[in-house]
Amino acid sequence: MDDRPAHLRALEAESIQILREVAAQSARPVMLYSIGKDSSVLLHLARKAFFPGRLPFPLVHVDTTWKFRDMITFRDATAARFGLDLRVHTNQEGLRQGINPFDHGSTYTQVMKTDTLKQVLTEGKYDAAIGGARRDEERSRAKERVFSVRGPGHSWEPKRQRPELWTLYNGMLAPGETLRVFPLSNWTELDVWTYIAAEGIDVVPLYFAAERPTVMRDGQIIVVDDERMRFEPGEAPVMRQVRFRSLGCYPLSAAVESDATTLDALLAEMRATRQSERAGRLIDRDEDASMERKKREGYF
Amino acid sequence: MPDSLLRVLTCGSVDDGKSTLLGRLLAECGAVPEDVLAGLERDSRRWGTVGEGQLDYALLVDGLAAEREQGVTIDVAYRYFETPRRRFILADAPGHQQYTRNMVTGASTSDLAVLLVDARKGLLAQTRRHAAIASLLGIRDIVLAVNKMDLVGFDPAVFEEITAAFTALLDRLGEVRLTAIPVVARDGDNVTGPSARMPWYAGPSVLAALEEAEPRPAVPPAFRMPVQWVNRPDHVFRGYAGTLAGGRLRPGDLIANSASGLEARVTRIVSMDGDRAEAGCGDPVTLVLDREIDVSRGDVLAAAPLPKRAESVDAWVVWMDETPLFRGRAYHFLLGTRSVIGTVTEITTRLDVDSLTETPVRELALNEIGRVSISLSHPVVCETYAESRTLGGFILVDRLTRGTVGAGLVTALGAARNEVHWQRLDVDKAARGALMGQRPAVLWFTGLSGAGKSTIANLVEKRLHAMGRHTMILDGDNVRHGLNKDLGFSEADRVENIRRVAEVSKLFVEAGLIVLVSFISPYRTERMLARDSVEAGEFLEIFVDTPVAECRRRDPKGLYRKADAGQIRNFTGVDAPYEPPENPEIRLQTLAAAPDALAEQVVQALRERGLIV
Numbered sequence: 010m011d012d013r014p015a016h017l018r019a020l021e022a023e024s025i026q027i028l029r030e031v032a033a034q035s036a037r038p039v040m041l042y043s044i045g046k047d048s049s050v051l052l053h054l055a056r057k058a059f060f061p062g063r064l065p066f067p068l069v070h071v072d073t074t075w076k077f078r079d080m081i082t083f084r085d086a087t088a089a090r091f092g093l094d095l096r097v098h099t100n101q102e103g104l105r106q107g108i109n110p111f112d113h114g115s116t117y118t119q120v121m122k123t124d125t126l127k128q129v130l131t132e133g134k135y136d137a138a139i140g141g142a143r144r145d146e147e148r149s150r151a152k153e154r155v156f157s158v159r160g161p162g163h164s165w166e167p168k169r170q171r172p173e174l175w176t177l178y179n180g181m182l183a184p185g186e187t188l189r190v191f192p193l194s195n196w197t198e199l200d201v202w203t204y205i206a207a208e209g210i211d212v213v214p215l216y217f218a219a220e221r222p223t224v225m226r227d228g229q230i231i232v233v234d235d236e237r238m239r240f241e242p243g244e245a246p247v248m249r250q251v252r253f254r255s256l257g258c259y260p261l262s263a264a265v266e267s268d269a270t271t272l273d274a275l276l277a278e279m280r281a282t283r284q285s286e287r288a289g290r291l292i293d294r295d296e297d298a299s300m301e302r303k304k305r306e307g308y309f
Numbered sequence: 310m311p312d313s314l315l316r317v318l319t320c321g322s323v324d325d326g327k328s329t330l331l332g333r334l335l336a337e338c339g340a341v342p343e344d345v346l347a348g349l350e351r352d353s354r355r356w357g358t359v360g361e362g363q364l365d366y367a368l369l370v371d372g373l374a375a376e377r378e379q380g381v382t383i384d385v386a387y388r389y390f391e392t393p394r395r396r397f398i399l400a401d402a403p404g405h406q407q408y409t410r411n412m413v414t415g416a417s418t419s420d421l422a423v424l425l426v427d428a429r430k431g432l433l434a435q436t437r438r439h440a441a442i443a444s445l446l447g448i449r450d451i452v453l454a455v456n457k458m459d460l461v462g463f464d465p466a467v468f469e470e471i472t473a474a475f476t477a478l479l480d481r482l483g484e485v486r487l488t489a490i491p492v493v494a495r496d497g498d499n500v501t502g503p504s505a506r507m508p509w510y511a512g513p514s515v516l517a518a519l520e521e522a523e524p525r526p527a528v529p530p531a532f533r534m535p536v537q538w539v540n541r542p543d544h545v546f547r548g549y550a551g552t553l554a555g556g557r558l559r560p561g562d563l564i565a566n567s568a569s570g571l572e573a574r575v576t577r578i579v580s581m582d583g584d585r586a587e588a589g590c591g592d593p594v595t596l597v598l599d600r601e602i603d604v605s606r607g608d609v610l611a612a613a614p615l616p617k618r619a620e621s622v623d624a625w626v627v628w629m630d631e632t633p634l635f636r637g638r639a640y641h642f643l644l645g646t647r648s649v650i651g652t653v654t655e656i657t658t659r660l661d662v663d664s665l666t667e668t669p670v671r672e673l674a675l676n677e678i679g680r681v682s683i684s685l686s687h688p689v690v691c692e693t694y695a696e697s698r699t700l701g702g703f704i705l706v707d708r709l710t711r712g713t714v715g716a717g718l719v720t721a722l723g724a725a726r727n728e729v730h731w732q733r734l735d736v737d738k739a740a741r742g743a744l745m746g747q748r749p750a751v752l753w754f755t756g757l758s759g760a761g762k763s764t765i766a767n768l769v770e771k772r773l774h775a776m777g778r779h780t781m782i783l784d785g786d787n788v789r790h791g792l793n794k795d796l797g798f799s800e801a802d803r804v805e806n807i808r809r810v811a812e813v814s815k816l817f818v819e820a821g822l823i824v825l826v827s828f829i830s831p832y833r834t835e836r837m838l839a840r841d842s843v844e845a846g847e848f849l850e851i852f853v854d855t856p857v858a859e860c861r862r863r864d865p866k867g868l869y870r871k872a873d874a875g876q877i878r879n880f881t882g883v884d885a886p887y888e889p890p891e892n893p894e895i896r897l898q899t900l901a902a903a904p905d906a907l908a909e910q911v912v913q914a915l916r917e918r919g920l921i922v
Binding site for chain 1: 310311312313314342384385386387388389391395396398410411413414417418537538540541542546548550551552579580581591592593595606629641643644646698699702703704706709710711712713716
């Protein structure tokens with residue numbers, strides 16, 4: 010009857026149970042939709058969890074205005090196709106101040122992503138934000154809970170995490186607390202792609218290899234997505250056959266050279282690859298415990 | 310591609326080489342990317358303990374920055390890897406006694422446990438604890454990795470002696486399948502492949518043992534499904550969503566709501582990929598029934614034999630909070646998808662997990678495991694933990710912090726107590742109160758010693774009495790001369806003290822009286838307990854708000870002087886805390902008005918609430 014690999018069925022079952030639990034336990038849940046492959050899987054699982062009903066929560070996308078154009082096209086097409094209640098938020102104050110990834114580095118991420126997200130969650134009075142983060146992404150995430158409590162100001166205190174037993178998720182909150190819920194906690198990057206293949210889930214075309222205009226920055230390949238890219242004197246974009254393993258804001262997401270133009274080729278490459286997916290995210294490399302520090306400050 | 314998923318608990322302390330074993334397992338299965346390995350080389354130079362030029366695999370798995378610095382594994386960390394045969398989820402739990410709660414957490418979701426022992430040390434108290442906890446949590450498959458075999462000269466006699474001792478231990482724990490393996494985690498002997506240095510060992514490597522294990526966790530043979538979500542997209546469709554916690558299900562099957570016993574047939578098993586012909590244990594489903602039988606979240610749909618309803622449970626409780634567990638304390642009790650209030654009625658013994666013996670106790674401290682009886686505010690459909698992890702495992706949640714403070718394993722359902730039936734009476738409290746021209750209520754005066762609680766309560770009662778109202782006053786000091794004279798001032802006794810007073814207040818409310826309780830009652834949880842013993846609107850918390858400096862100045866009974874001199878211990882406001890009410894119905898600021906005016910304020914509040922006319 011169900012000939013999908015047993016481990017994918019087990020992971021899917023776990024995620025669906027978590028999604029139903031957060032919807033039942035929270036007063037105002039919301040799903041954070043980041044357009045990437047993990048969000049695509051999360052959305053697919055949520056549609057399964059509540060089928061034939063609609064999603065019992067809205068989706069929120071924090072748009073920094075520096076996402077790849079393909080991502081925005083994909084986002085709007087997905088929202089239309091599934092009739093989603095998608096709410097897009099941009100930090101207008103940041104825009105007015107001209108905060109951008111070229112001049113402002115980590116301040117840019119703080120203002121346009123982290124602060125905006127906190128603001129959206131606070132103003133929307135959302136008590137639970139569902140995200141697509143996985144524990145295998147980064148070492149400090151390995152100890153993150155599925156139902157992760159954030160204190161006032163959305164701060165994360167690793168030493169005060171609630172024990173999480175069986176499949177009993179405690180979504181009760183004290184005043185000022187909110188929840189982050191991670192239904193894909195136990196998935197790996199390879200699981201995500203095998204599931205995408207098994208279920209025929211659509212993803213942004215940027216994950217597949219194509220000839221794209223690129224420049225090199227600190228040994229990383231950066232794709233030139235629009236006219237806002239800044240060139241060194243005398244520099245011109247070079248066409249390279251590249252794809253992305255992880256998508257963020259375009260001048261901060263590095264591409265990898267690849268010939269994987271199909272899902273099968275991509276899976277074969279995944280099984281052979283020896284680089285972690287966050288190797289291509291420039292923001293994670295500033296110092297050893299950078300992710301843990303960012304999370305304490307409220308980064309998703 | 311892997312064809313199954315195995316959840317594995319790994320336990321042992323840093324000294325046993327557990328992190329080294331895990332790190333090597335992950336690295337050799339290709340689960341560690343090159344850039345992470347490069348990071349490991351950098352970390353090994355900075356924090357490593359294995360010597361110049363070697364990779365310290367332990368650093369791969371010790372996650373949080375604080376842990377890397379201190380060299381201890383504090384929390385449960387989850388690791389993922391796969392082989393061509395199987396996908397693995399490792400719950401990596403710390404070994405020390407102070408982290409028992411973390412190990413219990415990791416064990417709760419695991420099918421198999423890998424226990425590490427140091428070949429030089431053999432079985433330690435810690436090993437017994439790990440085996441006992443794994444067994445208690447229902448793990449029936451154990452891989453014993455006897456590490457550091459190089460330091461005992463690869464001597465098979467040492468390995469066999471440890472294995473025999475461990476087998477003897479397992480005999481006391483019940484049915485467990487054991488695979489013992491001699492390893493050198495640092496060098497990789499018998500980790501993923503055979504060891505040339507131990508040709509005398511013919512069994513599987515650790516990895517092979519994990520690939521071959523076929524654990525069978527306890528699940529009920531008959532269909533069970535706690536309802537998570539009622540799916541009602543329109544007026545026509547009504548589906549019950551949940552995950553199967555036992556048995557199989559096909560359209561046409563006869564099932565029932567275990568709470569009511571009402572039966573229905575399953576007409577459809579709905580999924581986004583089309584209706585399903587069958588569902589098995591662990592599958593998430595949405596069920597359509599052939600008739601309306603009133604089902605909501607928290608109910609359990611089941612096939613015969615139906616699980617029972619319990620009004621109380623006996624359970625092993627693992628305590629996970631800094632504040633100890635006392636008799637009389639009430640918590641949110643979460644089991645399956647049901648949430649009720651559970652009150653601890655008895656704590657009998659504590660399990661000494663090192664010696665596997667039980668000692669009588671009255672409270673459970675952090676990381677202790679004990680036998681506890683809990684009475685439930687509403688009946689809960691459940692089974693014993695031995696029958697079902699899903700319907701026999703519960704958590705206790707603190708009612709103020711909302712943190713998870715305990716985990717429980719049901720050992721018996723409160724069937725005996727079900728025999729003490731509640732006798733329905735025709736004359737109720739409303740009828741009794743009406744005869745007296747009043748609505749019964751509890752006026753709960755809380756505040757520091759010397760705040761003026763008894764003085765004001767006395768004045769209020771005099772006024773009510775003069776108005777022809779029927780009252781009763783319960784004074785904290787006075788009840789200690791009779792009803793509560795067997796209780797001291799320990800935290801456990803204070804909880805019991807309040808519980809009894811709350812119960813007596815409830816009886817007086819049933820009698821139709823306005824009850825005035827004058828009690829320091831320093832803890833919010835206990836006042837909440839008192840509030841819950843009567844119905845909503847019947848409890849008025851009156852905070853007699855006097856600063857501690859003023860109480861100390863008044864000191865009508867000379868108690869502050871004695872406390873300061875160390876003659877009285879646990880004195881509220883001196884060496885014990887007072888938690889002021891956050892939202893009292895009435896707040897009386899004694900520095901701002903005279904007792905008569907404050908008493909009038911209380912009487913006025915009773916009029917406004919329609920309790921008296």
